[in-house]
Amino acid sequence: MTEQQGPDAEHTPYLVLLRGINVGGRNKVPMKALKGHLEDLGYRDVSTYIASGNVLLSSDQDAATVGRGIEAALTRHFDLDDELIRVLVLTRDQLQAVVDRKPENFGERPDLYHSDAVFLMDIDAGTAMGAFRPREGVDTVWPGDGVIYSQRLSAERTKSRLSAIVASPLYKSMTIRSWNTTMKLRDLF
Secondary structure, three states, X not given: OOOOOOOOOOOEEEEEEEEXXXXXXXXXXXXXXXXXXXXXXXXXEEEEEOOOOEEEEEEOOOHHHHHHHHHHHHHHHOOOOOOOOEEEEEEHHHHXXXXXXXXXXXXXXXXXXXXXXXXXXXXXXXXXXXXXXXXOOOEEEEEOOOEXXXXXXXXXXXXXXXXXXXXXXXXXXXXXXXXXXXXXXXXXX
């Protein structure tokens, strides 16, 4: 525990989104080991959701401090390409705002569209939109506050240009969650 963490300190719940772990067999981070390391760092109420890097925890530290601490712990405890690793820490209100401010009908037709929340790290939505080249009739993207909402027609997913953002240098400032995962995290929070 750090000096500022005491039994009487007020703890804020956070959602931690880890970018670049457990993707395509690279940067393997077992969730059980991650949970243990985070608990050793003094975070409370630590739980993970699926292996794509979603952690719920509470801390008496601010979000920026939590993010820096977790980034340092990841590269210290796991064999990772730290160029790819980034951490985004959100409060409950920030995640709820992503849900509340979604475009009309976004994520409400999973039978027709695949919908994603592209969370942004140290980049604004206007700049991030430059990485997207939506294909007319297939892809639609909307800028939000700290997020890009991306939707593609499921029947035409192979024609989608969403994967082209991986080639952009801006991609290092993004982490993607399906809308289903985003909603599940909101419910768990």
